[in-house]
Amino acid sequence: MSLTRDFTPYDSRRTASGHVSSGAPVRRSFPKSWGAEHVGENSVLFRLWAPDIERLRLRIAGRNREMLPAGQGWFTLTVEGVEPGTPYQFVMPDGKAFADPASRAQDGGVDGHSMIVDPAFYRWNMPAWKGHAWEEAVIYEMHIGTFTAEGTFRAAASRLADLADLGFTVIQLMPVSEFPGDRGWGYDSALPYAPHHAYGSPDDMKAFVDAAHRVGLSVMLDVVYNHFGPAGNLIVSNIPSFFDPQFITPWGPSINFAQPAVRAFFIENALYWLEEFNLDGLRIDAVDEILDETSEKHILVELAERVHSETTGRRRHLVMEDHRAILRNPERGGTPDAFVAGWNNDAYHAAHVIATGEAVGHAAPFAAQPVAKLAACLAHGGMPSQDDDEQDARSDADAGGSSPLTSYIHFLQNHDHVGNRAHGERLISLSEPGLLDVMTSMLLLSPQVPMMFMGEEYGEVQPFAFFAEYEGDIAMTTWANRLIEAEKFGGLPEGVTEPWQLDNPNAPEAFEKSKLRWERRDTAEGSAAYGKIRDLIGKRREHVVPGLSGMPHSVGRVLASAPETIAIDWQLSDRLVQLRANLSASEVEAPGISGFVIHRVPETVVADGTGPLVMPATSLLAAISRH
Template sequence: MHSRVRKTWGADLTSGDDAHFRLWAPDERAVRLILNGAPHAMRALDGGWFEVSGRARAGDRYWFELSDGTRVADPASRAQAEGASGPSVLVDHSAYEWKAASWRGRPWEEAIISELHVGCFTPEGTFRAAARRLPHLAEAGITAIEIMPVAEFPGSRGWGYDGVLPYAPHHVYGTPDDLKALIDAAHGLDMMILLDVVYNHFGPEGNSLPRYASRFFNGDRPTPWGASIAFEEPAVRRFFIENALYWLRDFRFDGLRLDATDQIRDTSEPHFLAVLAREVRETFVDRSVHLVIEDATRRRKLVRRNGDGSIAHFTAGWNDDFHHGLHVVATSEARGFYRPFAKRPWQAMREAMTEGFAASETTEKPARLIGRKARCHRRRG
């Protein structure tokens, strides 16, 4: 059975032979849906939204055609059979039959995490191939896998941090069902599986949003990777909050790791990160779902606990301070990220283990590392 809940962004199958399509394009006066080669006028709604419903099935391919004739992929596309520059593909997320359907997760204190890049983990570089190798990790005592970003990006290989279609698993790695099979296999081995998501920027190539939704970005607040995302816009907030819920609900990931949350800039109240965490907590009350942040500004409030010990917002933080100190001890490298830790690496590690963060007098202030992180991301992308 197809879900009848209409989401804010993207295309959804509403019955066996019908689908609903929505696009936020406030810069456009008209938008057409091109479904299996046939044009369909979309109805303009208040706030810059366009929508249309029609006969469609899973596997059908579609574009959005702008008023100048440019065809663009759905920014909330669930699959791209031909890559980021090709048409979007309708996906039926209810069709997959879960083998580990009773899985409800594991508590965070049981997490022994192995970070995994799908393209590098096996010679094949696919979701299915990775699933076949999971028993080796389970035998080694790994209880959780963190998959590096899989959002669709231009080309065939990359680190994943320059994704442009955040809802679509990268087509070279496999189909959405292939990714579900990997998650299913992990759960069958009593292993959690987390996904690394990038909500702070889009990649420099293949992102069409600026053509028809310039308000999605704020050029006055640049990040190291380009214009920042305008989280004050309600449509933009929904794009990313629904993305988090999508990965956790339709794919049954056990959690998300949010990349570089210090570059998620939001002047509205409550902050986007607080809203995202709250909706996740309220939506998945019957499962152990974990949210992890990477935050160079070391905001303790993001990982604070309530008076009863329950999680207020995020489950845990990525401990860069401990990693960098340990790296200096193990390799003596003192460049880039590691230079601030070269003088007192053992002290930085001790403080990171006892306090969660190294003291500012032990290392440089995080803001001074942003330029180096930008170069790192460009290499990874």
């Protein structure tokens, strides 16, 4: 692994606030409790929490050194004369060597050596970047490995200007921390502090963030704090006290957040990404599986408090994924001051049933009246739980407008809902073009924060599959699980009953076929799709976003209308947004509008302002009235 970087000396003129005079390099580093930290010029302190053993050694530059017990399960050692790029590992009493769980970089992946990295060497080119207000968010979900043919941070950076030109404001990266192998989604992380070696060095990732800020894009990172992956997990075998065997997640034993050292590992991980990599926010995966029942303060509450009190330069945005759509549960940090938004799977499932007719697996509860359920999500954000066991967990307020509509992130597809399908088909291959135009217009012109999956902006037809690089029993289990997941996401194709009838997710082809084919953007179809998205995001920025700041929580009103029709008025802070959509194959009558039309699908839809609208099949009108 090359650790070549832009070596820039640390500028001693840095002020207490962290800023330097114009043009001077800015140092960004976060002093972790775990792992290797510089404590002086070429002097490095190594720390590891390992309460289950009595002896620990450090192997550095080919030599084993005895580490010193420091109490409460910690081992420490300070080593002089350590240059950046020096390899090291920790050594157990039985002689087994393993990577630093808080490694900043790996040579050869999870089974290789950890590498000394001094974050002071990177020159930050956008030190004054202040990010975007959340109301301005238009999110683009990206997987670094498949976004470009090269699959690296540097290659991805070269295409960021196009996304900014389209009007996107936030890049949300799928997890990038080190996982086994050279290809994967990233949710089976083994080393949460190290950018994956296949994507580039830590400085390559910093250059990506810098490039995004330079063109006006914020960058959020998807992080996984509920489990480690099934392979390459060095903590499971070497630090068993890190886990609580009394609680089991779908992916293995629960993390023991009652241990102060374990809490520090994850809270500092969040701070590390935000501070050292200058990120604008984090999306925390599956918080409903973050089990912390015995702590006085839930781990997510403490994490959010520390993020908002300790990060510098600007406020960072924290987003959660909770499949129950709980946004305001204080036990999970879901207060307005903690997490700004959550993914709204209710809205997704209702929209998917409408767009595709598929009502199986996770979408089955939305088979009846999906249009009415989507209207409820658009007007109020949430809706009552579809699972009786979860009814008590989700508050009535969440389903009835206690949260601002910008607390909900809406999408028509994402990595899960495409990649977990049997063949990874995108929505463009499952829905009629006119209906997809209507659904996309609703997504981008509604008050909720919209998110699009990479390639969606130009109508990518290439599938996005689930892919990994496992071997042995884990590889076979991963393949077998594809059958289970496909049943939940769209169902199994006719005649498919065995895993081997689906593509092997461990085969290189699953990864290669998932890469974007950028040449499609330059075709007539791709150019037309690209232009539509730029037009819609521009209309959102001009007509919708100015009314989102300071708007009341309960702003949406569903109007009585024909079946398969959505008619909603949103009273924002200074304007009324009106949406009328006919999702049926027949002409219908819909409530009239009072504002001026900002968007119509198709272009021939007419609104004369004199009474009820006559909406042709598969059509939409959006209008604005300012106060």
